[in-house]
Amino acid sequence: MEKQQKPGHLVLVMVPFQGHITPMLQLATILHSKGFSITIVHTELNSPNPSDYPEFTFVSIPDKLTKSQLSGKDAAGLFQSLNKNCAAPLQQCLQKIMNSQGHIAAIIYDTIMFCAQAIADDLRLPGMTLRTSSATMLLLYNAFPELDERDFISKIESPELQPLQLQRFRALLFQNPTEAMVEFRATFLNAVMCSSAIIVNSMEFLEQEAVPKVKKFFPAPTFTIGPLHKLAPTICSSLLTEDDKCICWLNKQAPESVIYVSFGSIASIDKEELIEAAWGLANSERPFLWVVRPGMWVDFGATVAGIQLWRVFVKGFRCYASLSLEINT
Known part of the structure; x- marks a missing residue:
């Protein structure tokens, strides 16, 4: 009888942003449960705490x-x-x-860390890319070269993205693109095209039209493994101290009644956009939980914008928001 071969050693390359760290660690946890040994390569910025994951090996690289x-x-x-x-x-x-350590079975890298694909090719290792968001977003990258709006929309059109949303998204992408944006699109897309496999944090049931299109457009086999947070056990990966005071309030709300709002770990927002979003939440007359990251916007102080935002949350006083706003009078 042949001796069963062990699954092998996987190296996962992480991007130092909250929305990317968590699903990568969740994927690592799932793969480890299948018998793989795991090495996590991460940047010095937003380094994970190795003591939270004693089963993994962590290696830090400079990001400058x-x-x-x-x-x-x-x-x-x-x-x-x-x-x-x-x-x-x-x-x-x-x-x-x-x-x-010898043989590496594969390198799995976050799609934003696309330099890993060229390195994997150079080292003659399989390079697999993890898309931490939806399959539909991959279609947007595939359609970047299209300049005709009708072709652009027809390539991506699906229940997940309505035509109006696509028109606005296309305008955002093509209106005065920076040199960095043009370069990013090209290198990102090339890495995905050259990858040995594409892992998407989704499931075909949720994106019934998008997933087949992704499989058609990209040569590498596509695997929908997700949502990862449903498949992996709860892990500790928050970059900020978690505020659990909202849990008591959440437990008192009706099922599926709360609007959750978060702009991620690096996005910033102008005061006009912030106020518009805030009024939208208040006028929805639904309970909402708005996670506001320190530094997401400039301190408004006693400006007109600050007073307007304060009025929004007075109007929505019945709602809980993880927001602290001081107005100097």
Whole structure:
């Protein structure tokens, strides 16, 4: 009888942003439960706590990101800098792992850390990409080169994205694109095209039209494994101290009645957009939980905008929001 071969060693390359850290660690947990040994390569920025995951090996690489890059609004520029700064350290790290631990079954990298695909190719290793959001978002990247609006929309049109949303999204993408955005689109798409497999944090039932289109457009096999938070046990991955005071309030609300709002860990918002979103929540007359990250917007103080926002939350006093706003009088 042949001896059963062990699953092997996987190296997962993480992106240092909250919405990407959590699903990558969830995927690592799932793969470890299937018998794989796991090494997590992460940046110095937003490093996970290894003591929370004693079953994994953690290796840190420098990212050299500046505070201005992290606080700015140029997300594409930030992602480009992240990849350019991490490419050489990541290759050295993977080479060291191969020299010390032997064979690597595959490299699984977050799609935003697309430099990992070229490195995997250079080291002759399978490179698999994890898309932490929906399959529909991959269709948007595939349609980037299309300049005709009708073709753009027809390629992506699905119940998940309505035509009006697509028109607005296309206008946002093509209106005065920066050099960093153009470069990001091209390098991102090329990495996905060259990957050995695409892992999507979704399920075909949720995206019945989008997933077949992704499988048609991209040559690599696509696997919908998700939602990951439903498949993996609860993990501790929050970059900020978690505020659980809302749980008591949430338990008192009717099932499926609360609107949850979060703009992620790096997005910033203008005061006009913030006020419009706030009034939308208040006028919905539904209970809502709005997670407001420190530094997401500029302190309004006693400005007209600050007073308007205060009025919104007075109007919505019956709702709970994880928001603290001080107005100096």
